Amino acid sequence: GQQVMQIPQYQHVQEGEDFTTYCNSSTTLSNIQWYKQRPGGHPVFLIQLVKSGEVKKQKRLTFQFGEAKKNSSLHITATQTTDVGTYFCAGKNDYKLSFGAGTTVTVRA
Amino acid sequence: DGGITQSPKYLFRKEGQNVTLSCEQNLNHDAMYWYRQDPGQGLRLIYYSQIVNDFQKGDIAEGYSVSREKKESFPLTVTSAQKNPTAFYLCASSTTGTGATEAFFGQGTRLTVV
Numbered sequence: 001g002q003q004v005m006q007i008p009q010y011q012h013v014q015e016g017e018d019f020t021t022y023c024n025s026s027t028t029l030s031n032i033q034w035y036k037q038r039p040g041g042h043p044v045f046l047i048q049l050v051k052s053g054e055v056k057k058q059k060r061l062t063f064q065f066g067e068a069k070k071n072s073s074l075h076i077t078a079t080q081t082t083d084v085g086t087y088f089c090a091g092k093n094d095y096k097l098s099f100g101a102g103t104t105v106t107v108r109a
Numbered sequence: 110d111g112g113i114t115q116s117p118k119y120l121f122r123k124e125g126q127n128v129t130l131s132c133e134q135n136l137n138h139d140a141m142y143w144y145r146q147d148p149g150q151g152l153r154l155i156y157y158s159q160i161v162n163d164f165q166k167g168d169i170a171e172g173y174s175v176s177r178e179k180k181e182s183f184p185l186t187v188t189s190a191q192k193n194p195t196a197f198y199l200c201a202s203s204t205t206g207t208g209a210t211e212a213f214f215g216q217g218t219r220l221t222v223v
Contacts, residue, residue, distance in 0.1 A: 009149065033211060042199060043152070045211035088151060090212070095140055095159040095205060097212060098168070101151035 003027075004091045006100030013079045014108050021103035023072045023089035032065055032072045033090045037102070043088060081107050112136065115200050115215035122194075122222050130185045130218045132200035139205045141183035142212065145169060146197040155198075158183055159205055187220065194222045 003026040013019050023032065031050045035043035047056055049065035049072060056063045062075045072089055086102040113134040122128045132141065140159050144152040154167030158177040172191025177183055183202075187194045197219050201212040 006151070031210070035212075042214040042217055043201075043212075045213070048209050048211060090152075092210065096154070096157060096165070096167070097142060097201075097203070098154055099144070099152035101149065 004089060004098045004100040006089055006103060008103055009101060011103050011105045012108065013083075013105060015079055015081060017079055018075065018077045019079060019105070020073055020075045021087055021089075023074075023091075023100050025070045025091045025098075027091075027093060028069050029091040029093055030069075031092045032069075033092065033097070034063055034072075034074055035088045035090060035099075036085050037088065038085045041085075046087075076105075079105075079107055081109060083107060113200060113202050113213050113215040115198075115218050117218060118216060120218055120220045122220065124222055125189045127189060128187050128194075128220065130187065130198055130200075130220070132183045132185065132215060134181050134183075134202040134213070136202055136213060137180070138202035138213070139180070140203045140210075141177065142201040142203075143167075143173075143175065143183070143185045144199045144201065146199060146217075152199065155185065194220060196220060 006023045033048045034046040037043045053067045054065040060077045064073045086104045088099050088102045090099045116131045142157045143155040153169050156175040158164035174186045199217045200215045203210045203212045
């Protein structure tokens with residue numbers, strides 16, 4: 001079945017530094033979505049990528065969808081304390097939405 | 110005020126008892142999902158439904174059951190066959206169109222079995 005793998009599991013970042021989290025699917029996806037979950041909260045949608053090779057930006061966040069539609073990345077520049085939380089990618093195939101294990105981000109001020 | 114509601118927020122049950130978690134949405138979404146979240150394991154898909162009276166098993170359906178008799182409701186029953194039921198359970202809904210199909214999540218139910 002479809003599996004979505006995400007690395008790294010934990011990311012400890014100095015405030016102001018950049019980092020990237022990666023997502024890989026065992027199958028080709030119709031789209032990939034990214035979510036953020038703050039501690040004690042529920043996942044909140046960030047963005048959806050649909051096209052092969054697509055790149056989207058949201059302020060300091062850059063999202064990419066691979067050419068084969070099997071991998072994706074989230075790059076955050078100039079990390080701030082507000083970026084703390086767990087970032088999940090979720091791959092959609094037909095109606096099945098499968099999440100990766102997430103990257104939990106902590107920030108050192 | 111549109112949204113997706115899970116109740117209760119905290120639930121305690123004795124081992125061997127079945128328990129049903131509620132999930133209601135008024136977003137007019139066709140698709141609904143149940144996920145289980147354990148520390149370090151992300152969100153694992155239990156069941157999903159793309160339309161009323163139809164649902165499919167996810168990756169960890171054993172020990173769980175669902176129904177989808179109404180568009181706005183997708184209750185999850187955790188049965189006594191589920192070996193490790195203590196977890197955080199999240200319900201979500203989404204549209205099924207060709208545009209943005211983001212999932213909206215409820216606040217979750219934290220189930221503790223003692």
